[in-house]
Amino acid sequence: MSNVTESLERLVELPGARCAALVDSDSGMVLGHAGSDAGLDIAAAANTEVVRAQLKSIGTLGSADTIDDILITMSTQYDIVRPLAANPSIFLYLAMDKNKSNLALARFKVAECDGQLQL
């Protein structure tokens, strides 16, 4: 088990990582962050919308599924959003430089971080 700051610091050390954050999707507030914080608040709010929309969509479909993770590819950046297994309304967010990072590795690391995180 590790605390929030340590976990986020470890994610930001990944090659190509720009910033990592822990966000509460009920409020859109950032609970903790590491790395560059340029535009972090907006990105956190944007991903909050995405997570909420997805949770609502699952509810509408009447499915018992939960979100494992959401990967967003943009022109120059990858975003990984992963709601915590223990508390799906809180999610881990990792932004990475598309040219320098390894999406599969980062996705694995974020999943690992989810398992170890202690709030």
Place this chain on the structure above:
Amino acid sequence: MSVESRSPLRARRRSGREPEHLDYSEPDFSSWAARLAEYTPVGQATTADAPAAAATLSATSVVTAAAAPITDDRPSLESVLQELLTFDGAMGVALVDSETGMVLGKAGSGVDIELAAAGASVILRARLASTRALGAAEKIEDVLISLTSQVQIIHPLPSNPSIFTYLIGDKAKSSLAMARYKATEADPRIRL
């Protein structure tokens, strides 16, 4: 002055030499209708012969449309979607307009794709709106969503980012990377 006296042929007979730059070929009647249509727009024809002009124009458009060569040999949307459905574990694919959440075309019967597409539209809209708020020139290439039992891919068309291809697969059977590749590769073949 009579018409005959102005005729080039008469002129040649009288002068005994060939006038220069005479075109004896048949006039190109086929282009006349097009020219007429060009110079008498329907909206401006307010005189008594407006209906006649309009009739000429519509007749011309029919001729033009029929004569236009068919250059678009891309397959139909239906067949592109059917082909997309061939990735392993595919449950459903659709082409969706994110502005309305409506399905433009779909294939597969594993899921209620109309409802899922409406949900996916909300996700994409939220994301597009926030990308605009960021003021960045970032374009969304795709959004991959892993659920407990499903994987979903939202792939906006490069030609029109508000319309996206939507793929749903069984998580246990499908490869996210392969499905994503298929979605990207189908882009140029999608005809709207």
